[in-house]
Amino acid sequence: MISISEALGLIDQHAARLPAAPMAALDAIGCLLAEDVASDIDSPPYDKAMMDGYAVIAADLASGVAELEVIEEITAGNVPTKTVAPSQAARIMTGAPIPEGADAVVMIELTQKLDDGRVRIEAPGISVGKNIMPRASSLACGVTVLPSGKRLRALEVGILAEVGRDQVTVIPRPRVTVLSTGDELVDVTEMPGPGRIRNSNGPMLMAQIAAAGGSAEDLGIARDVRADLSAKIARGLEADILVLSGGVSAGVLDLVPSILAEQQVTQIFHKVNLKPGKPIWFGKRDSGGKSTLVFGLPGNPVSSLVCFELFVRRAIGLLAGLTANDLRSAEVELAEPFVHRGDRPTLFPARWGDATQRTATPLAWKGSADLAAMGAADLLLQFPAGDAEYRAGDRVSAIVL
Numbered sequence: 001m002i003s004i005s006e007a008l009g010l011i012d013q014h015a016a017r018l019p020a021a022p023m024a025a026l027d028a029i030g031c032l033l034a035e036d037v038a039s040d041i042d043s044p045p046y047d048k049a050m051m052d053g054y055a056v057i058a059a060d061l062a063s064g065v066a067e068l069e070v071i072e073e074i075t076a077g078n079v080p081t082k083t084v085a086p087s088q089a090a091r092i093m094t095g096a097p098i099p100e101g102a103d104a105v106v107m108i109e110l111t112q113k114l115d116d117g118r119v120r121i122e123a124p125g126i127s128v129g130k131n132i133m134p135r136a137s138s139l140a141c142g143v144t145v146l147p148s149g150k151r152l153r154a155l156e157v158g159i160l161a162e163v164g165r166d167q168v169t170v171i172p173r174p175r176v177t178v179l180s181t182g183d184e185l186v187d188v189t190e191m192p193g194p195g196r197i198r199n200s201n202g203p204m205l206m207a208q209i210a211a212a213g214g215s216a217e218d219l220g221i222a223r224d225v226r227a228d229l230s231a232k233i234a235r236g237l238e239a240d241i242l243v244l245s246g247g248v249s250a251g252v253l254d255l256v257p258s259i260l261a262e263q264q265v266t267q268i269f270h271k272v273n274l275k276p277g278k279p280i281w282f283g284k285r286d287s288g289g290k291s292t293l294v295f296g297l298p299g300n301p302v303s304s305l306v307c308f309e310l311f312v313r314r315a316i317g318l319l320a321g322l323t324a325n326d327l328r329s330a331e332v333e334l335a336e337p338f339v340h341r342g343d344r345p346t347l348f349p350a351r352w353g354d355a356t357q358r359t360a361t362p363l364a365w366k367g368s369a370d371l372a373a374m375g376a377a378d379l380l381l382q383f384p385a386g387d388a389e390y391r392a393g394d395r396v397s398a399i400v401l
């Protein structure tokens with residue numbers, strides 16, 4: 001059986017970044033930019049007033065006081081029609097272009113309109129350039145504003161809009177299909193009959209995929225019969241990643257690995273020395289220039305959750321263009337003494353032990369079928385194999401949920 005780090009190494013080896021594709025900027029939030037985006041304009045496109053007031057010649061105000069002839073009014077969206085000469089001023093609004101001749105703006109609060117069409121200004125210390133944002137001082141035409149590799153957020157969508165881009169080339173979100181397998185499963189909206197349970201893994205995986213930056217598609221529940229499983233697996237293989245839940249251990253109806261083999265999916269590993277999640281299956285199909293990664297996650301809900309956070313999240317990140325491990329890992333201190341028993345490296349649920357999120361308190365839980373106990377979990381503590389007694393304050397590595 002391979003170790004967690006060997007399994008991660010194999011995923012890194014097989015999860016290649018998806019080819020770049022054009023996309024509407026608004027749909028590309030969270031995606032990695034795959035081109036350098038340059039500005040097609042100067043911003044601001046002209047020397048721009050930053051205050052409502054008067055455009056003046058700073059030298060006219062050398063003494064701090066002046067009475068100037070007002071030659072026109074320039075509002076944002078309009079252009080000046082006159083040149084400001086000595087002893088003249090133009091009324092100007094924030095955002096409007098500075099007229100020829102003027103080299104400073106005095107804010108309206110320092111001025112007093114006179115009856116004869118002039119304005120009295122009392123503004124000591126007005127220097128050239130005061131309250132003016134020079135042309136191209138934010139962006140110059142042709143300059144790269146967003147480099148390839150940048151992850152797009154709302155802020156970047158605003159910058160793209162400023163330079164006239166509503167379409168961009170990005171690494172698209174990996175398409176991930178989810179197939180829940182098992183004769184015992186009923187849909188979330190149904191009351192389970194004898195021997196039945198609700199499909200909790202399917203919706204949980206859909207939510208985990210979305211949170212990890214994938215585009216999730218639910219294929220529903222497949223029954224433990226070859227024909228149903230085969231047809232749904234074939235559909236799932238059209239995606240970049242197929243995530244199967246259940247049917248990967250050693251039960252008589254555990255048909256998944258053999259059906260995957262029939263559909264040209266090559267096994268890369270099966271079983272990892274890990275608790276919970278040991279029976280995890282990983283493989284890949286290369287067909288017609290397209291690769292699909294396949295994860296068979298153990299059916300027990302906590303195993304499914306843990307295997308997703310450890311392995312599938314990483315694969316989604318790599319396909320989406322990340323180079324580093326996207327796991328939200330942390331080093332924490334135990335808030336209280338803890339005894340770990342077990343022959344496998346274990347991911348154990350815990351909650352934050354204090355408000356600073358420095359210490360962690362392990363939770364009471366009943367193993368890999370006890371999803372309800374996980375509701376209180378904020379993180380998964382990683383304990384190495386073997387029985388060991390830990391003291392309060394001992395440092396443990398963790399995955400933040």
Ligand SMILES: Nc1nc2c(c(=O)[nH]1)N[C@H]1C(S)=C(S)[C@@H](COP(=O)(O)OP(=O)(O)OC[C@H]3O[C@@H](n4cnc5c(N)ncnc54)[C@H](O)[C@@H]3O)O[C@H]1N2
Pocket residue numbers: 180181182184185197198199200201202245246247248249250251254276277278279297298299300301303368369
């Ligand atoms: N002889 C062995 N038996 C088992 C082994 C083993 O190595 N040898 N491994 C155990 C471990 S560890 C796990 S984990 C489970 C995983 O089994 P499968 O992946 O084959 O999953 P199933 O048998 O289909 O289901 C296990 C368990 O989970 C429930 N389940 C399944 N799907 C869902 C779902 N979508 N939502 C909620 N719950 C689900 C299912 O009802 C079972 O209770 O195997 C052990 N056995």
Ligand code: MOO
Pocket residue numbers: 274275276277278279298300303368369
């Ligand atoms: O690994 Mo199983 O994942 O213990 O329930």
